[in-house]
Amino acid sequence: MRRSLSLFLCGALAAASLTALGTAPASATAAAPASTATAVPGDPLAGSGAVDRSVLTGAQLASTAAPATTVANDAFALPAAAATPRETFEGTLTLNGVATSGSFTAVKGTSTPARKHLPPFSVQLVQNGSHLVPVARGVQYTGSPYWNLAVGAGRAWSENGDGGQTRAALPFALIERNANCTHNGVLTFLFTNTTVSNVRYQITSETCQYSQFDLWGQVSASYTPGGIAEAEDIRNAYAAEVADRLPTKPISALATDHPGAGIDLSAFGRGITPSALSTLGFLYEGVNYVGDCPTRQGAYPFCGQMLLPSYSTAKSAFGGVALLRLAQKYGPEVAGELVQDHVAEASGSAWDGVTIDHTLDMATGNYSSAAYQVDEGGPKMSAFLGGETYADKMTAALSFPHQAAPGSIWTYHTSDTFLATRAMDDVLKDRDGADSEIFAMLRDEVLKPAKVGPDSLTTLRTDNDPAGAPWGGYGMFWTQDDIAKVAKLLTVDQGVAGGNQVLHPGLLDATLQKDPADRGVTTTGTIPFHYNNGFWAQDFTSADNAAYTSPFTVPFMSGFGGITVALMPNGSSYYVFSDNNEFGWRPVIAESNKLEPMAADEPTLALDVTVASRCAAGKSQLTVNTLNTAEAPVALTYESDFGTKSFANVQPGKKAFHAFTTRLAQMPAGNVTVTASAVIDGETVTSTEVIDYAARSCR
Amino acid sequence: MAPHRGRVRGSLHDGRGCWCGIRRHREDGVDVNVDIAPIVAPGELALSVAPGDVTLLEDGSTAEFRQFTGDLPTVSVTDTRGEDEVPAGAFWYVVGTSSDFVGDAGQPAISAGHLGWTPKLVSESESGLVAEGDPVDTVMDGGADAVGLVDQEFLVSTVDSGAVREEGSWSAGADLFIRTPTDVAPGSYSATLTLSLFE
Numbered sequence: 042m043r044r045s046l047s048l049f050l051c052g053a054l055a056a057a058s059l060t061a062l063g064t065a066p067a068s069a070t071a072a073a074p075a076s077t078a079t080a081v082p083g084d085p086l087a088g089s090g091a092v093d094r095s096v097l098t099g100a101q102l103a104s105t106a107a108p109a110t111t112v113a114n115d116a117f118a119l120p121a122a123a124a125t126p127r128e129t130f131e132g133t134l135t136l137n138g139v140a141t142s143g144s145f146t147a148v149k150g151t152s153t154p155a156r157k158h159l160p161p162f163s164v165q166l167v168q169n170g171s172h173l174v175p176v177a178r179g180v181q182y183t184g185s186p187y188w189n190l191a192v193g194a195g196r197a198w199s200e201n202g203d204g205g206q207t208r209a210a211l212p213f214a215l216i217e218r219n220a221n222c223t224h225n226g227v228l229t230f231l232f233t234n235t236t237v238s239n240v241r242y243q244i245t246s247e248t249c250q251y252s253q254f255d256l257w258g259q260v261s262a263s264y265t266p267g268g269i270a271e272a273e274d275i276r277n278a279y280a281a282e283v284a285d286r287l288p289t290k291p292i293s294a295l296a297t298d299h300p301g302a303g304i305d306l307s308a309f310g311r312g313i314t315p316s317a318l319s320t321l322g323f324l325y326e327g328v329n330y331v332g333d334c335p336t337r338q339g340a341y342p343f344c345g346q347m348l349l350p351s352y353s354t355a356k357s358a359f360g361g362v363a364l365l366r367l368a369q370k371y372g373p374e375v376a377g378e379l380v381q382d383h384v385a386e387a388s389g390s391a392w393d394g395v396t397i398d399h400t401l402d403m404a405t406g407n408y409s410s411a412a413y414q415v416d417e418g419g420p421k422m423s424a425f426l427g428g429e430t431y432a433d434k435m436t437a438a439l440s441f442p443h444q445a446a447p448g449s450i451w452t453y454h455t456s457d458t459f460l461a462t463r464a465m466d467d468v469l470k471d472r473d474g475a476d477s478e479i480f481a482m483l484r485d486e487v488l489k490p491a492k493v494g495p496d497s498l499t500t501l502r503t504d505n506d507p508a509g510a511p512w513g514g515y516g517m518f519w520t521q522d523d524i525a526k527v528a529k530l531l532t533v534d535q536g537v538a539g540g541n542q543v544l545h546p547g548l549l550d551a552t553l554q555k556d557p558a559d560r561g562v563t564t565t566g567t568i569p570f571h572y573n574n575g576f577w578a579q580d581f582t583s584a585d586n587a588a589y590t591s592p593f594t595v596p597f598m599s600g601f602g603g604i605t606v607a608l609m610p611n612g613s614s615y616y617v618f619s620d621n622n623e624f625g626w627r628p629v630i631a632e633s634n635k636l637e638p639m640a641a642d643e644p645t646l647a648l649d650v651t652v653a654s655r656c657a658a659g660k661s662q663l664t665v666n667t668l669n670t671a672e673a674p675v676a677l678t679y680e681s682d683f684g685t686k687s688f689a690n691v692q693p694g695k696k697a698f699h700a701f702t703t704r705l706a707q708m709p710a711g712n713v714t715v716t717a718s719a720v721i722d723g724e725t726v727t728s729t730e731v732i733d734y735a736a737r738s739c740r
Numbered sequence: 741m742a743p744h745r746g747r748v749r750g751s752l753h754d755g756r757g758c759w760c761g762i763r764r765h766r767e768d769g770v771d772v773n774v775d776i777a778p779i780v781a782p783g784e785l786a787l788s789v790a791p792g793d794v795t796l797l798e799d800g801s802t803a804e805f806r807q808f809t810g811d812l813p814t815v816s817v818t819d820t821r822g823e824d825e826v827p828a829g830a831f832w833y834v835v836g837t838s839s840d841f842v843g844d845a846g847q848p849a850i851s852a853g854h855l856g857w858t859p860k861l862v863s864e865s866e867s868g869l870v871a872e873g874d875p876v877d878t879v880m881d882g883g884a885d886a887v888g889l890v891d892q893e894f895l896v897s898t899v900d901s902g903a904v905r906e907e908g909s910w911s912a913g914a915d916l917f918i919r920t921p922t923d924v925a926p927g928s929y930s931a932t933l934t935l936s937l938f939e
Contacts, residue, residue, distance in 0.1 A: 696868035
């Protein structure tokens with residue numbers, strides 16, 4: 042009889058006969074080879090195992106009575122005194138009888154009875170040290186009419202009170218079928234090499250604007266050891282995954298890391314109802330400063346693994362980024378490809394001249410209402426969102442009538458990003474072959490090189506099927522680490538991942554509003570935003586905050602219910618996931634501006650310009666006189682209604698005077714545009730000023 | 741085909757009435773080839789024109805019009821006044837206007853509207869406070885300035901006489917051009933371009 046050896050050598054060893062507390066026998070015993078997998082950073086655990094536990098004890102887990110209530114989530118968390126796990130789990134865990142088990146309390150919205158249960162729940166797990174890793178990551182289609190499932194990586198450890206069994210806990214998420222709503226839960230059980238206890242599970246939080254509930258229960262489970270051929274690869278991959286996570290600190294460390302800046306931490310999350318907040322974080326100088334993951338039962342114990350829905354942030358991170366990738370591979374001309382050349386169903390004249398760029402900009406010219414977001418909330422979009430099959434989604438996407446020239450008016454449609462993604466998929470197949478696929482390209486050529494983890498490498502698809510068409514405009518998932526990495530790729534890394542420029546730099550600049558010649562389209566609505574390639578952007582000036590001494594623009598992603606990812610031009614990013622339709626993020630801009638100004642106060646051309654008029658020879662003359670108070674020679678241009686005058690080289694301290702002949706005895710009021718440019722500190726600096734002048738009468 | 745010549749003679753006139761007061765700067769124009777330098781009395785603002793006629797020669801004709809070009813003799817403004825002799829807020833300027841071109845054999849006159857110019861500073865104004873006038877196009881051209889040297893057209897002006905007084909002298913010239921229809925009657929024509937200095 043051998044006991045588990047140290048983690049480096051542990052594998053499924055001979056079965057240990059330990060005190061059984063209502064455990065179910067395993068169906069087979071398989072002796073796996075000793076593991077030489079890379080240890081996960083932080084392993085092995087150093088605790089003594091002396092955990093003072095009163096909630097979810099072994100005895101409580103052995104009970105066959107349904108638990109009356111949910112419990113504090115910290116009962117599922119790795120305790121401080123956790124000791125190295127004595128056993129190693131490797132095989133399939135199946136929860137029994139879930140369809141008829143479980144209790145349910147609605148918090149918001151209604152649910153049919155059949156919906157109030159877990160879907161079929163069977164997962165293959167391997168263990169690396171104290172880490173319990175599902176073989177399948179990301180969304181799994183269960184076949185349930187209501188719920189799909191994602192299981193995340195959890196922990197395994199030993200406590201002295203567990204009678205030699207090893208304790209395990211895993212985060213999981215229920216994902217509403219044909220929707221992006223994500224309900225977050227945890228489960229826990231005790232196991233040996235051959236046995237597994239009942240499984241306690243509970244869902245006590247979500248990111249879902251319209252349906253919020255607690256769902257909990259305790260069911261018996263089955264453990265089928267073995268049968269995972271790639272177990273060692275998964276162990277090693279998980280160790281690398283953890284090693285590749287961004288340095289992570291709590292959000293409070295932002296103030297202590299930058300004590301002089303005077304950061305007001307209350308700005309983070311301001312404007313979001315606390316019970317609606319799923320999580321938030323702030324990326325700065327390569328550190329992911331993360332908030333908690335509050336639930337109705339305290340902090341979520343696997344906050345770093347908590348699955349968050351993308352909603353419409355996918356329009357940016359999938360629709361937009363896919364275009365940036367295609368442009369890098371094949372040239373930015375791909376944005377000009379016509380949708381009707383790549384989507385067979387878009388054959389009508391409504392699609393004449395509509396490009397992929399128009400579609401990603403929400404400016405196809407096909408819409409029912411031009412008013413802000415009316416189509417998005419209307420019946421055609423309901424049909425699109427409610428349709429599960431490819432045919433239903435495509436029909437709805439093509440149902441908007443032609444009303445305006447492409448590119449002329451912004452009308453937001455999630456279905457447009459779906460169409461753009463279909464077109465881009467065909468563009469990719471034309472060049473890369475029939476086996477290529479647009480999300481696979483994004484995943485393998487952009488997200489994976491950027492070290493985005495496996496929880497965020499799947500997307501929801503039509504027909505509830507992994508072979509369906511990706512939705513494009515929504516349907517992805519994030520964790521705190523993964524969304525921070527996407528933000529980092531787009532901003533500080535400038536589209537470089539794994540040492541390679543994976544995104545087209547010029548188009549990325551335009552997408553982030555750094556190209557004055559391509560700012561996309563302007564949205565309708567009370568506050569005008571820019572919208573370019575699936576990314577929003579807002580302009581800020583000193584009118585918003587006196588500290589913004591130079592104007593700047595913040596590109597951002599936005600998702601249904603209260604999801605924002607702000608990509609600030611000083612290299613920091615802020616993400617917040619919430620579900621009460623609250624989109625508060627602008628206070629964080631002011632705090633980030635204290636760390637580093639959003640816009641470098643550029644060397645301005647301080648010029649002294651006087652515009653006046655006078656009478657000479659019976660007519661008005663319009664005079665412009667500029668004193669070059671800069672330290673470098675300037676080139677000046679005066680543009681008026683009466684002509685243009687340029688001076689190539691006005692020396693510092695010198696003036697440039699011109700009198701425009703108006704030929705008018707009565708000159709009306711007007712303005713002169715003075716444009717100046719100079720090379721200061723090696724950089725070309727330009728300034729433009731429009732100066733008004735009064736009317737002049739020379740009679 | 742015989743070359744077509746236009747003769748422009750420079751002469752000086754006193755300024756006509758304007759609200760700002762009139763300075764009379766009188767000098768007789770001389771039609772013989774002799775240099776008579778203007779005698780500038782101490783403390784005066786004066787205008788002088790380099791001696792000589794201007795002959796415009798055909799250059800740049802197109803299918804639409806015939807074009808003749810030449811250079812205006814350099815026009816100089818000098819200011820030897822003391823600081824307290826310059827009225828506050830005054831600004832001097834030179835304007836030009838042309839008579840019609842009269843032919844030597846009874847041809848129809850070519851109106852002054854067919855004469856345009858592009859003023860240019862000849863001396864670099866250190867201060868940058870002296871500006872050449874805007875180009876004037878001929879009636880054969882388009883745009884707001886296609887009027888020819890009919891009315892008083894600015895050759896050069898300053899923002900403020902007092903501000904530039906110390907520089908003392910400035911020179912300007914102009915590229916002259918006549919544009920006529922292609923069926924213009926051949927012959928020798930001459931006109932008088934009058935330059936006037938006002939303040």
